[in-house]
Amino acid sequence: MSRTARIRLFWVAAAVFAVAYTAACTGLPRFGTEVHPYGTRAVTSALHRHTANAVSAVNFDQRALDTLGEESILFAAVLGTIVLLRRTRDERVGQPTAGRVLPSTRLLGLVLLPVTLLTGVYIVAHGQLSPGGGFQGGVILATGLHMAYVAADYRVLKRVRPLSVLDVADAVGAGAFVALGFAGLIAGGAYLQNVLPLGTFGQLSSGGLVPVLNAAVGVEVGSGLIVLLASFLDQAVEVRSQDRSGSGGGT
Amino acid sequence: MNGAVAQDYVIAVALVLVTVSATAAALTRDPMRQAVVLAMLGLCLAVLFTLLQAPDVALSQVAVGTVVTPLLILLTVRKVRGTSSGGDDGRRR
Numbered sequence: 001m002s003r004t005a006r007i008r009l010f011w012v013a014a015a016v017f018a019v020a021y022t023a024a025c026t027g028l029p030r031f032g033t034e035v036h037p038y039g040t041r042a043v044t045s046a047l048h049r050h051t052a053n054a055v056s057a058v059n060f061d062q063r064a065l066d067t068l069g070e071e072s073i074l075f076a077a078v079l080g081t082i083v084l085l086r087r088t089r090d091e092r093v094g095q096p097t098a099g100r101v102l103p104s105t106r107l108l109g110l111v112l113l114p115v116t117l118l119t120g121v122y123i124v125a126h127g128q129l130s131p132g133g134g135f136q137g138g139v140i141l142a143t144g145l146h147m148a149y150v151a152a153d154y155r156v157l158k159r160v161r162p163l164s165v166l167d168v169a170d171a172v173g174a175g176a177f178v179a180l181g182f183a184g185l186i187a188g189g190a191y192l193q194n195v196l197p198l199g200t201f202g203q204l205s206s207g208g209l210v211p212v213l214n215a216a217v218g219v220e221v222g223s224g225l226i227v228l229l230a231s232f233l234d235q236a237v238e239v240r241s242q243d244r245s246g247s248g249g250g251t
Numbered sequence: 252m253n254g255a256v257a258q259d260y261v262i263a264v265a266l267v268l269v270t271v272s273a274t275a276a277a278l279t280r281d282p283m284r285q286a287v288v289l290a291m292l293g294l295c296l297a298v299l300f301t302l303l304q305a306p307d308v309a310l311s312q313v314a315v316g317t318v319v320t321p322l323l324i325l326l327t328v329r330k331v332r333g334t335s336s337g338g339d340d341g342r343r344r
Contacts, residue, residue, distance in 0.1 A: 032259070055307040123310070131306035139314035225319065236326040236333075 050198040051207040052129045059133065060213045064192040068177055071217055075174040078224040085231040091239045098153040109151020116144030124218035128207035134217025141218070142225035154237050163230055166223040173220025180213060258302070265299040286324040293317035 001009075029037075039054075046057030059067050087093070120141035127133030149157040184193030196208035205211070272292040279285040293316025300309035 053307075055305075132310055133307065136307070136310040136314060139311070139319065143314060143318050229319075229322070232323055232326040232330075236330045 047201075049194055049208065049210075050201045051210050052202050053127065053131065053133075055131070056127045056133050056207070056210055056214065060127075060210045060217075061194045061207070064181070064194075064209075064213065067213070067217070068181065068192065071174060071177055071220060074221065074224055075170065078170060078228050081228050081231050085235050087234075087239060093238050094240050096154045096237050098155070101151065101153070106151050109147045113144065113147040113151065116147060117141060120144055120218075120222070124214055125204065125211070127214035128210040129202065129204070134214040134219075135221050137214075138218045138221025139225060141222040142229065145226060146229065149233075154233070157233075161226060161230065163227060166226050169219055169223035170227055173216050173218075173223065176216040177213060177220070180209065180216060183209070262299070262302050265295065265302050268295040269299055282324060282328045286321040286328070289324070290317045290321040293320070 029035075042058050042062065043054045045062055046052075046054040049057055049061055051057035051061065120137045122137070123132035123140060124134055124137030127137070145161060146157065148160050181192040184190055184195050187193070187195040189195055192209075194208040194210070196212070198208045199206035269292065272288065272295045276285060276288040276292050279288050293312055296316060297309045297312040300306070300312055
């Protein structure tokens, strides 16, 4: 297809899309109204299950099967990255040289590393009470650990990052979500149904299955993301192709 | 009522910021700079989500949109440039 034909095709498609999209948007509920049909029902259901954070109630209770799908996407993505970025025969590993770190950066990293990790654990644990949950907390845990790289160098990061353990933790977290779903079936309900004791509203142990699923997702996302970033970092910092057998890049 | 109107203005400002930074991200040619602009876009989106009372989404947006995605882009660009040009740039990260 020639260039002009392609551009014409684009404009035709763009015009059709613009008309259809505008027509579809007129059918949406108005922005910022007082009445929220889905919101009201979701919040009622969340309060009924003693889950203070209605978003977590939707994600891990009312629509937990959707979250299982999302989590599987992340697991598959990490798996695919590991397979694609594995070390091939013509690549060799160079020893990364330590870069110079400003003392202020080192101090800030040293102080912030435990604070960030604690924040991550807090957000995972309080998913059923306040904004956050397994996914958000897991990402904070994973990125917080890389403070070790910013504050020190790559060798320090490798020491605080037991990849073989995290590989297993990623799979265990993903598997735990699937396995927890069977609790509903065993109790005589549906798959992923919230059958655990609901607890007192507003307490850390409230929400039944929600905090347990949050913990599973937190482990899976946290370790999965560290493994994902590790494959990228290894490629960028350590691995060199054979024709450039250098000593590796600075960290 | 006054507060609601003021909130609408703040949301409008955030929407404009998102539009501007998204356009800037699309128009930036150099991938290295694009990653930084993308992080800015992620931050603007997080502000917008917070103003629209969606703190859960805003948290994910801050973590993934402003940290992980730009970092993955930067690492990929470094790797690709490092092998194609043959010169070690010697930069940190």
